[in-house]
Structures are given as C-alpha cells and as structure tokens.
Amino acid sequence: MDLNVNIAGVILKNPVMPASGTYECNSIHDNIFSPDEPGAIVSKTIFINSREGNAPPRICETPCGMLNSIGIPTAGVNNFIRDRLPVLAGFGVPVVISIAGNSLEDFCKLAGIIESTGKADLLELNLSCPNLHHGIEWARDKNELYRVIKRVKEVTNLPVIAKLSPSVTDISEMSLIAESAGADAVALINTYKGMKIDINKRKPFLGNIAGGLSGPAIHPLAVYAVYSSFTKISIPIIGTGGIASWVDAVEMILAGAAAVGIGMYNFVNPLIMREVISGIEAYLKDNNFDSITEITGIAHL
Amino acid sequence: MKIKNNLIKPFLTEGRIKARKNEYTGYLDLLIENDKIAEHAMPGQFVMVRGWNSNDPILSRPFDIVQVDPANGLFRLVIKITGEGTGLLNVLRSGSRLVITGPLGNPVEVPHGEKIVLLVRGVGAAAVVYLAESAKNAGTEVYTFLSASAKNRLVCRDYLKNASKDLNIITDDGSDGYHGDARDILERFINKSKPDRIYTCGSGRFARFADEQDRKGLIKGFVFLESHMACGMGDCHGCAVKKRDSGGYYLVCKDGPVFPVNSVELD
Ligand SMILES: Cc1cc2nc3c(=O)[nH]c(=O)nc-3n(C[C@H](O)[C@H](O)[C@H](O)COP(=O)(O)OP(=O)(O)OC[C@H]3O[C@@H](n4cnc5c(N)ncnc54)[C@H](O)[C@@H]3O)c2cc1C
Ligand SMILES: Cc1cc2nc3c(=O)[nH]c(=O)nc-3n(C[C@H](O)[C@H](O)[C@H](O)COP(=O)(O)O)c2cc1C
Ligand code: FES
Numbered sequence: 001m002d003l004n005v006n007i008a009g010v011i012l013k014n015p016v017m018p019a020s021g022t023y024e025c026n027s028i029h030d031n032i033f034s035p036d037e038p039g040a041i042v043s044k045t046i047f048i049n050s051r052e053g054n055a056p057p058r059i060c061e062t063p064c065g066m067l068n069s070i071g072i073p074t075a076g077v078n079n080f081i082r083d084r085l086p087v088l089a090g091f092g093v094p095v096v097i098s099i100a101g102n103s104l105e106d107f108c109k110l111a112g113i114i115e116s117t118g119k120a121d122l123l124e125l126n127l128s129c130p131n132l133h134h135g136i137e138w139a140r141d142k143n144e145l146y147r148v149i150k151r152v153k154e155v156t157n158l159p160v161i162a163k164l165s166p167s168v169t170d171i172s173e174m175s176l177i178a179e180s181a182g183a184d185a186v187a188l189i190n191t192y193k194g195m196k197i198d199i200n201k202r203k204p205f206l207g208n209i210a211g212g213l214s215g216p217a218i219h220p221l222a223v224y225a226v227y228s229s230f231t232k233i234s235i236p237i238i239g240t241g242g243i244a245s246w247v248d249a250v251e252m253i254l255a256g257a258a259a260v261g262i263g264m265y266n267f268v269n270p271l272i273m274r275e276v277i278s279g280i281e282a283y284l285k286d287n288n289f290d291s292i293t294e295i296t297g298i299a300h301l
Numbered sequence: 302m303k304i305k306n307n308l309i310k311p312f313l314t315e316g317r318i319k320a321r322k323n324e325y326t327g328y329l330d331l332l333i334e335n336d337k338i339a340e341h342a343m344p345g346q347f348v349m350v351r352g353w354n355s356n357d358p359i360l361s362r363p364f365d366i367v368q369v370d371p372a373n374g375l376f377r378l379v380i381k382i383t384g385e386g387t388g389l390l391n392v393l394r395s396g397s398r399l400v401i402t403g404p405l406g407n408p409v410e411v412p413h414g415e416k417i418v419l420l421v422r423g424v425g426a427a428a429v430v431y432l433a434e435s436a437k438n439a440g441t442e443v444y445t446f447l448s449a450s451a452k453n454r455l456v457c458r459d460y461l462k463n464a465s466k467d468l469n470i471i472t473d474d475g476s477d478g479y480h481g482d483a484r485d486i487l488e489r490f491i492n493k494s495k496p497d498r499i500y501t502c503g504s505g506r507f508a509r510f511a512d513e514q515d516r517k518g519l520i521k522g523f524v525f526l527e528s529h530m531a532c533g534m535g536d537c538h539g540c541a542v543k544k545r546d547s548g549g550y551y552l553v554c555k556d557g558p559v560f561p562v563n564s565v566e567l568d
Contacts, residue, residue: 021537023536024536026536053541056541057529059531061358061359063357066531068539070539073538267532270534
C-alpha cells in the first residue's frame with residue numbers, strides 16, 4: 001500500500017502528522033508512541049524571543065472539545081535551535097517548524113534563522129493563533145495575509161505552509177489568497193475563537209478570557225473548510241480539526257486533504273496517530289485502492 | 302529554585318476494577334488491577350484515567366496514586382465525586398475496565414529517618430497516603446493532621462492512621478476531633494516537635510501555613526498542587542502554575558505535582 005504523500009516536494013511516508021502545539025516529541029512518550037511513526041513531525045510554534053504564555057486557567061473542557069488559551073510559551077528561537085531542533089531532526093522524518101511573530105519582520109527573520117540551520121524541511125506560518133495579541137489577525141485581513149506570505153517566500157527557499165484561521169467569513173477565499181501569495185500548502189484549520197463563562201464566579205473561565213476551540217466538536221467545520229478550499233486551490237491542504245479516529249481522517253482526505261494533522265486527540269489517546277495511520281491503510285486495502293492519493297478529494301462530485 | 306525533572310516514562314495501559322467501595326457518600330475508593338502502575342508508581346505520582354468510550358467528556362481525569370501493592374499487581378485511587386467524569390467512574394462496577402496513562406509526574410523524595418508533618422484537607426488526603434507509608438517504612442515519624450468539613454468527609458482516615466505515628470482530626474463542624482481553626486494546635490505542635498518537613502494538599506490555608514513555617518528556615522515546606530490538565534505529560538502546557546520570585550510558569554504535570562512551597566505562587 002502506498003501511503004506516501006508529497007507536500008511541496010517533501011515526501012511523507014504517510015499522511016499523518018501532529019498539529020502544532022499538541023505533541024512535543026519528548027522521550028516521555030517512549031513507552032507509548034515514537035516520533036518516527038508519523039509522516040512528519042511539527043514543532044510547537046516558536047517566536048524569536050522567549051514568551052511565558054498566558055495566565056491560568058489555560059484550558060477548559062467543552063462538549064466534545066476543549067478551549068485553550070495557552071498563549072504559546074516558548075524558550076525563543078536560539079534555545080529552540082540549541083535544545084530542541086537537533087532532537088526533532090534526529091527521528092528521520094521530515095520536520096515542520098511552526099513560526100509566528102509580532103511583525104512581518106519577525107516572520108522573515110525567523111524564516112531565515114530556521115532555514116540557515118539546514119534542519120527544517122518545511123516552514124509553517126502560524127497566522128491564526130487566537131491567543132496572541134496579534135495572532136488571528138494575520139489570517140483575517142486579506143492584505144496582511146498576502147503580504148506576510150509573499151515576504152516570507154521572498155526570503156526563504158523552504159517550502160511554506162500557511163496555517164489559517166476558521167474565524168473568518170469564508171476560509172476558502174483566504175486559502176486562495178495564501179496560494180496566490182506563494183504558499184506551497186495550507187494547513188486548515190487552527191482553533192475557533194471561543195469562550196466559557198463560570199456562572200458561579202460570573203467571570204470568564206479562562207485566564208486570558210477567550211481561547212481556541214479544538215476537538216471533535218469542530219470536525220464537521222474543519223471538513224467543510226477543507227472541502228470548500230479544495231476546489232479553489234491547487235496546493236496541498238493539511239486537514240486539521242477534530243480528528244479523533246481514522247474515520248475522521250479519511251473523511252478529511254476525501255474532502256480534499258493531502259495530509260492530516262492531529263491535535264488535541266493526542267491528549268485523549270496518545271496512540272491516536274498510530275491508529276489513524278493503520279486505519280487509513282486498512283480502509284484503502286478494503287476498498288481496493290493502491291495509494292492514498294487516489295482518494296484525495298474524491299468526495300467532490 | 303530549580304526543580305529536578307525526574308520522570309519515569311508512563312505507560313498507556315488498561316486496568317480492571319478489582320474492588321470498589323463508597324466509604325462515605327460522594328467518595329469512591331477503587332482498587333485497580335494493573336501490574337505496570339503497581340510496580341512503577343512512586344509516591345507523589347498520579348494517573349490519567351478514563352472509564353468511558355465516548356468523547357463527552359473528552360479529557361481523561363487526573364488522580365493521585367493512593368497505594369500500590371506490586372506483589373498482587375494492584376493500586377488504589379480515592380476519588381471525590383464532583384462532576385461528570387467522576388460521576389461516570391462512580392457507576393462502574395467491579396470488573397469494569399479503565400484506560401490509564403501513568404505513572405505521571407515526578408516522584409516526591411521519601412524522607413529517611415526524619416520527622417514529617419502532613420497537613421491535608423478533604424480528598425487532598427489521597428495525595429499523601431503513599432508518601433506517608435513509604436516514609437514510615439524508611440524510619441520517618443509521620444504526624445498527620447486530617448481536616449474536613451465534617452466527620453463523614455474524612456477521606457483516607459484509616460490509611461493515614463496506619464501510616465502515622467499520630468493522626469489528628471480537625472472538622473469544621475466539630476463532628477470529630479478539633480473543632481474549627483486548627484492554627485493554634487498546629488503551631489503548638491510544630492514548636493514542640495520541630496519536624497524536618499511539612500507537606501500539604503487540598504487547602505490554601507494549610508499551604509500558606511507551610512509557607513510561613515518554611516520562611517522561618519527550619520522546616521522545609523512542600524505542596525501538592527492540582528491544575529486543569531489535558532495531557533498529563535507536558536505536551537499541552539495547560540496545567541501552568543505561576544513561579545514565585547522568577548517569571549514564568551511551572552507545569553504541574555511535568556515539573557510537579559509536588560513543589561517546594563516557596564517556589565510557587567499560592568492562591
Ligand atoms: C495531579 C492531580 C491529582 C489529583 N488527585 C485527585 C485524587 O486523588 N482524588 C480526587 O478525588 N481528585 C483528584 N484530583 C482532582 C480531580 O482530577 C478532579 O476532581 C476531577 O478531574 C473532576 O472531574 P469531573 O469530571 O468529575 O468534574 P468536572 O467539574 O465535571 O470536570 C470538568 C473539567 O475540569 C477538570 N477539573 C475539575 N476539578 C478539577 C480539579 N480539582 N483539579 C484538576 N482538574 C479539575 C476536570 O478534569 C475536567 O477536565 C487531582 C487533580 C490533579 C491535577
Ligand atoms: C493545547 C493546544 C495548543 C496549541 N498550540 C498551537 C501552536 O502552538 N501553534 C499552532 O499553530 N496551533 C496550535 N494549536 C492548534 C492545533 O494545532 C490545531 O490546529 C487545532 O487544535 C485543531 O485541531 P484539533 O481539533 O485536532 O485539536 C494548539 C491547540 C491546542 C489544543
Ligand atoms: S497537562 Fe498538559 S502540560 Fe500538563
């Protein structure tokens with residue numbers, strides 16, 4: 001069975017990867033799951049400088065999902081390159097480095113620094129974090145979205161994935177803008193901005209007031225984001241949002257995803273990525289397909 | 302202050318409920334069959350548990366490992382029924398299967414040949430039983446103050462009694478032991494018996510008391526912390542607790558759950 005997928009010239013041995021910020025590739029997983037099993041590994045988003053992250057509480061359970069307002073704590077790019085990147089690059093699978101910045105210059109600078117290490121295969125621009133001061137705005141404003149992707153593409157030869165926000169009027173238009181600015185792939189979707197109120201304290205539950213909704217609750221929304229973008233763009237889509245089983249992943253691929261990202265379900269079932277990989281393989285076999293690419297987007301009539 | 306990350310790598314495993322009892326209404330005592338947890342878990346560690354197949358509730362629930370019996374492949378949890386997840390666990394019968402990730406968190410160092418005080422309230426008592434038993438076996442004198450709103454909330458009373466040289470009961474309503482604020486008796490006890498360490502769980506007031514004693518420089522204070530958790534393994538950065546003095550946060554699951562009381566901000 002051929003599970004290989006090609007994302008902007010990088011071959012993944014299978015179409016499954018963790019979604020940024022949900023799987024650290026630490027040795028703590030050694031008895032459970034190995035980082036060399038997915039088709040690619042994805043770093044948590046990094047910034048140039050270190051960041052503390054947001055005030056707790058940072059997470060809150062919701063029906064079939066969770067809100068998070070983590071706020072991307074990071075040790076900053078220098079520490080990341082010294083301490084984490086060699087680890088990530090040592091698993092023999094393509095490495096996606098997720099970056100974000102407070103300004104267009106930050107994105108460009110980070111792209112340059114990451115490329116110069118020679119250890120990253122793909123760059124993911126997190127243009128869609130709902131927990132930053134200027135996070136989601138990149139993916140909400142058409143001009144800014146175009147500008148940031150275009151500039152980053154000018155300063156780096158690394159293939160660029162634009163991670164977009166569903167908290168917009170029509171994400172397929174944003175996918176189209178990302179493509180026209182030169183993005184090599186899009187990751188759809190980041191979390192939906194949302195909030196929870198503690199009715200006893202009569203205050204927002206999360207320390208940062210609002211957060212991002214992930215999990216099975218958003219899966220149908222994510223499938224539609226992928227489905228509606230697929231016909232508008234020709235670059236690959238990494239379908240992310242609420243995948244909790246191989247069935248959810250196959251749905252995403254039939255909607256048009258070339259690969260899938262698995263986020264919060266890594267917390268629920270630390271074996272989910274392995275189960276999704278084997279489930280997709282069995283599905284293809286049972287339905288007499290020879291390769292994963294045969295089913296990408298075939299739900300479109 | 303630097304905290305050592307001394308993680309035993311966790312397993313994703315299944316456990317069968319061997320026995321269950323509700324000693325008091327609203328509290329569940331589960332004896333679970335699982336060789337791996339029974340063999341590897343250390344005092345201070347916890348497990349993430351789910352006892353349902355659906356995605357609602359979606360997150361596994363963290364609970365302290367109360368006792369282990371490696372020879373028989375058993376370990377114990379003591380659970381206060383507070384909401385949806387614990388409610389679902391409470392209706393499971395003996396023989397039911399649980400999905401367990403663990404052991405998680407850093408073991409707490411077991412004091413040898415010392416004198417220690419445990420100040421625990423409510424289900425916070427569950428966190429220190431394993432430490433108390435291990436310390437006792439290591440020749441440490443364990444003095445325990447167990448507090449609750451009323452007599453029928455004195456969780457883990459017998460377990461702590463067996464492990465302690467002396468168990469003092471404190472209740473808010475006076476239905477057992479000392480009535481109300483225990484500050485006086487605690488201070489008197491500490492001045493007289495001069496323990497080496499104090500451990501607290503389940504009460505902000507006890508934690509602040511331990512902090513005050515710690516500041517005097519003669520006794521080391523430790524606090525068992527809780528926080529909302531999604532992964533229990535350092536992946537989600539959800540379980541943050543503010544560091545004292547220096548900026549930033551610790552992760553309760555990765556850096557704790559037991560902290561020197563002077564290293565974290567207390568509520
Ligand atoms: C390291 C650690 C050890 C713990 N040990 C024990 C123990 O030994 N015995 C025991 O009874 N309880 C313990 N708790 C608390 C226990 O995890 C919660 O009471 C339980 O998760 C509540 O779940 P629920 O679905 O019944 O409540 P709900 O209120 O319906 O839960 C909603 C969400 O909030 C979270 N939550 C609610 N209360 C707490 C809390 N106090 N701490 C952390 N998360 C919470 C739940 O996990 C869930 O994600 C521990 C918590 C932590 C972090
Ligand atoms: C705790 C948590 C942390 C996250 N951190 C990041 C991050 O650092 N960068 C990023 O691009 N997305 C981040 N995300 C979003 C996920 O990568 C993913 O896009 C989103 O959660 C939807 O997928 P899911 O429903 O499978 O979780 C985070 C999500 C969660 C739940
Ligand atoms: S619970 Fe996820 S980092 Fe602690």
